[in-house]
Every structure is written in C-alpha cells, then in structure tokens.
Amino acid sequence: MRLKLRIWRQKNAQAEGRFVDYNLDGVSEDSSFLEMLDLLNEQLIDRNEEPVHFDHDCREGICGMCGLVINGIAHGPKAAITTCQLHMREFKDGDSITIEPWRAKAFPVLKDLIVDRTAFDRIVQAGGYISVNTGQAPDANVIPVPKSQADQSMDAAACIGCGACVAACPNGSAMLFTSAKLAHLNSLPQGQAERFDRAVLMVNQMDAEGFGGCTNIGECEAVCPKEISLDFIAMMNRDLLRANLMGKGKR
C-alpha cells in the first residue's frame, strides 16, 4: 500500500506545532496502524530525521496508552477498538491519512502525538478508591455481590483511561471517563460507604482540571474502545445531585 500521511509534529509542550506530509510506500495491509508508523519511523531514522513520537505500550488493546485522532475520529474509523488494534486493511491504497494528537486543554501535547493525561490520574486520586484498614485480607465471597451489580461494575471497570472520550467530545468533557471510574466502585457493596463523597470529589477534580461540560451528544460513547455506556453518565449525575442535597464531599 502507498499512503499519503499528514502528521502533527510538535517539538515540545512549548513549541508551536504544525502538520508535516510524508509519503509512505510498501505498507502491508496486514500491519497494524502503529506498525505502519514504525515503518515510517525506521525510514525517518535512516534519513537521520527525528522519528514521529507516539504513545503505545501493550499493543493488545487493553492498556490505554495509545490513542490518535485518525482522519477526524479518535482511534480511527473502526468502532470499539484502540488505535493499536486498527489494521491497515481498513484503508485503501493511495489514501490520505491525517493523524493528530488528542486535543484538550487538560491534555497538553508533550511531543508530536503524545499528550499528558495525568489529569485523569488526579481525578482517580480524588476519590477512585475504597478506604480499607490494613490487616488480614478478608475471605473471598464474604460480601455477597449480585450478578447484575457485578456485571455493571465490570462494564464500567473496562475503561482503560485512554482519553478518546475527551478527544471526541466537542466540549472536551471527561464525563464518560469520570462516570466509569465512579460507577465501577459505586455499583458494588464495597463502594457504598464512600459513594456520595466520591461523586463530589471526583467531579470537583474533573472540573478543576479544565474539562468541559457534557451536552449528551454521545460522541464519547461512539469512539470508546471499551464501549462504556452513557448510562454511567446518568448514574454519575444522579449520584452527584443526591450528594449535593445530602451535603456530601467534605472529607
């Protein structure tokens, strides 16, 4: 395959970025999108040019490190996958592909296609845990968890924190991420004690990080590699409004 690539290049967080065009030949349609970029980088290194920097780790679609906006869609044209799981057979010979980093005030570009997503870590630190006193680990199955609640919690816990929801949202909102992180604890009996404090603390942190509000358009859900549902946003709204009425979140 022969491709015309248009890639965002930015030296560092302070520098002005710009698009650079590359022609890449000999791409196998069986290669993954990241392998295609590896091929480009090998050629760039051979030519003594700076390779294109991008985030990646497991390349199995489960770690949440990779993430590129490909032709205007976060994680590319195929639904429910991360960028590393996108293969070149989704493209045609001679295609032009525009590759951009996630765009959000809270996700500053560090270099080329790499963005800083520590804002997500701070949201989790604000309340995405259960306070447990140290001591002996409790026996398994001491706390009964109904199957439906366990399933709901697992659906939310599938979130890998890749940030595609923020990237796809025209408001740069992190509601889908925050709601998933809340729901995976708030769906379980173990999460109930701190449920409403957690909602207030994590939402406050989300707003403090400079993410936007939600307009319920559903673009986040559409690009989410783990198919996190908008239902969790409704659940977060419900918990937050109840928490506000109860005066929770002062810890």
Added chain:
Amino acid sequence: MQVAVLPRSSIAKKALMAVTGAVWIGYLILHMWGNLHIFQGQAEFNHYAEFLREVGEPVFSYAQVLWIIRIVITVSLAAHIWAAYDLYMQARRARSTSYAVKRVVQANYASRFMRIGGVVIILFVIFHLAHYTWGWVTPFDRSDPYTNVIIGFSNPAIVFFYLLALAALGLHLFHGVWSMFQTLGLNSQRFDGFLRGLAVFVALVVPIGFATVPLAVLFGVLN
C-alpha cells in the same frame, strides 16, 4: 450552605438547564393547547384571552396568576441562557485547539444544533413579544386578540419566520427532552427507548400544534 456550592460544578449547571427547560416545556404545552381555542371562533378565543387574566380569582386578583407565570418563565429563561453561556465558555476553554479534520460518528443533528437553535429561539421570543404582546409589528387592538392574530399572520414573511422558529424549537426539544432526563440522572438503558420516544412525541406535537394557527390563517381557514 451546600446549595451555594451547587452552581460551581458543570453538572449542577446542566441540572439547572434541565429544570428550567422542563418549566418551559410545561409552559409551551399549555400555550399551544390554549392557542387552539382560535378554531372555536372569535368570541371563544377572545373570551379565553380574558380568562387568562381572570384565572385564579378570587384567590388571586386580576392578572396575578398571569404575572406569576410570566415571572417564572422569564427567570427560567434567564437561568437557562446563563447556564448555557457559562457551559459554552467552559467548553471553549476545554477545547481551545480544534482538529484539522473532525468527523461526527453518532451524534444526531439536533444535539449539535442546540446552541445555534437556542439563539434562533431567543430571537423568535423577542420578536413574538413585540408582535403579539406589545403590538409593535402589525396593527394591534388589545381588546381583540382574534383579529390581531388574523392580521398578524396574513403576512407570509412573518408566517415563514414563525415556522422557521418552530422547526428550531422542534430540534431543540428532540434533543432537550431526552437530554433533560439524562442530565438529571433519570435515564438508564431500561427507560432510554421510552424517553427517546417521548422526546420525538413532544418535538412533533408542540411545534405542529403551534404551526396550525399561522398556517390556518395564511391559507384562509381562519379569517
């Protein structure tokens, strides 16, 4: 004191938009239903207009209920616009750099039209007040609302603007009615189909109900 903290979170601002939006949906349904009295003729319609001022007597005095409703909807509208503007500015700050290429995957047109549609609706509300409350646009006789409506809608340009605003209202309601439940946390997979259906119903019935009056006048059904 917790209530004072409420407006700081984006979710609370959205909840304010949902509640004030619900107030307006209730008002629009009553307004639309009341308008249909015009098909009962001049005497009935003018009688209904007078009833709006007398309603609630003797607990409330003349036009008191009307003014309470006017104040509630004005405050609701102001709060709705303030929250929308504030969230819009927050969104603009959050996405300060735009994409060179951006494609929409599943968001419907109505949901992306909310802000522009809202502005169209505001402009319409101002025009509508000037038209039928203050009587600045077409010849106006406060004691004869029926004739005011007939004269007011005999101009096709005005009717066209009303229909345009109603189309914007329909789109606004299509997303807004469902979105209201989602924002207040009253939605889940179990109710989603029902709430989407309810939104379609409201988004069709309200604008169509309103549109019957100007169309009936324009095509000479009412004169």
